[in-house]
Amino acid sequence: MKFFIDTADIEEITQAQSLGLVDGVTTNPSLMAQTGRDPIAVTKEICKLVTGPVSAEVISTDFEGMYSEAQALAEIGPNIVVKLPLTIDGLKTCQKLSNQGIKTNVTLCFSANQALLAAKSGATYISPFVGRLDDIGQTGMDLIEEIKVVYQNYSLPTEILVASIRHPIHLKEAAMIGADVATIPYSVMTKLISHPLTTIGLEKFLADHAKSSK
Numbered sequence: 001m002k003f004f005i006d007t008a009d010i011e012e013i014t015q016a017q018s019l020g021l022v023d024g025v026t027t028n029p030s031l032m033a034q035t036g037r038d039p040i041a042v043t044k045e046i047c048k049l050v051t052g053p054v055s056a057e058v059i060s061t062d063f064e065g066m067y068s069e070a071q072a073l074a075e076i077g078p079n080i081v082v083k084l085p086l087t088i089d090g091l092k093t094c095q096k097l098s099n100q101g102i103k104t105n106v107t108l109c110f111s112a113n114q115a116l117l118a119a120k121s122g123a124t125y126i127s128p129f130v131g132r133l134d135d136i137g138q139t140g141m142d143l144i145e146e147i148k149v150v151y152q153n154y155s156l157p158t159e160i161l162v163a164s165i166r167h168p169i170h171l172k173e174a175a176m177i178g179a180d181v182a183t184i185p186y187s188v189m190t191k192l193i194s195h196p197l198t199t200i201g202l203e204k205f206l207a208d209h210a211k212s213s214k
Contacts, residue, residue, distance in 0.1 A: 001175050004053070004161070004183040008032045008042050012186040013049060019189075024052035026105070026127075026163070026183040028083065029059060040076070047077035055105045055125075057083035058093075066093040074102050081105045081124060086114050091121040098122025105161065112146040119151060119158035125181065130174075131164035140164070141173045148177055168192050 002023040005016045008031040016022045025046055032039040043056045056076070058069040066089060070082040074097075081103040084090040094104045098121065105125040106118040110133060118126045128147060130140025147160055159180035165171055168191050174182050184192075 001179065002052075002181040003189070004055075004181055005189065006031070006163070006165075006183040006185050008035050008039075008046070009186070010042075010045060010049065013046060016186055016189055017050070021189060022050060022052065024054065024079075024081075024181070024183075025050050026055040026083070026161075028057050028107070043073070043080075044076055047079055050079070052079060053081045053103065054079050055081045055083045057107065058085075061085070061087070061089065063089040063092050066090065067096060070097055070102065083107050083127075086118060091117060094118065094121040094123050098124070107163070109147075110143070112143065112150050115147040115158075115160075116150055116156075119156040123158045125159050125161040127161045127163040127183070129164035130162060130170055131166040133164075134166070141170070141177065144174055144177050144179055148179070 003021050004024040004026050005013055005022050006026045007013060008027045013025060032042060035042055047054050056073045058066045060066045060069055066084060070093060073082050074080050082097055083105045084094050086106050086108050094106055097104050103124040105127055106123040107127040109115050109126050109128040115126045128143050133140035133143060144162055161181040161183055162174040162179045163183050165182055165184050165188055167188060171182050171192060
């Protein structure tokens with residue numbers, strides 16, 4: 001499974017890279033707003049820092065606006081992936097960009113039918129939001145399983161990029177299902193390393209070493 005870090009924070013990306021855990025980056029307008037900086041400038045900096053895919057999202061909601069923004073984003077660097085909403089205009093834009101060899105990430109997916117449409121439009125990645133489904137009383141991971149079956153049935157090349165990951169259990173379940181990518185906030189990424197028995201075991205080893213060294 002590939003790990004993307006879900007952030008626009010340069011420091012978080014740098015820290016995650018030092019752990020060897022960054023295969024790519026996903027951003028969105030909300031994450032960009034948190035930086036307090038110009039989104040294009042931030043995107044350029046991320047693309048220089050990371051060699052893997054960098055998802056940058058359009059703001060427009062109509063086809064002409066999305067396509068124009070997408071072309072500008074694609075010029076930032078060869079690792080740019082244009083992030084598009086799962087709407088009619090978003091799918092139209094996805095198809096046109098895909099035909100031009102520009103990678104796309106179709107986001108805000110909440111059903112297997114939507115995921116199928118995105119794949120048929122040529123999406124490089126589909127981003128189902130598991131945490132937001134959990135928030136409304138559904139089981140987000142059920143959607144990942146459904147998309148996995150549909151894509152396997154028809155050998156669709158679109159990669160399943162699990163988004164809205166809230167905790168380590170989401171990551172484990174996504175990996176067990178066989179999702180291609182998980183995009184993870186830095187706070188969750190660091191929690192993957194932690195386990196109370198690891199901490200207790202290390203403390204015991206160190207205590208025993210201190211006793212034997214006297």
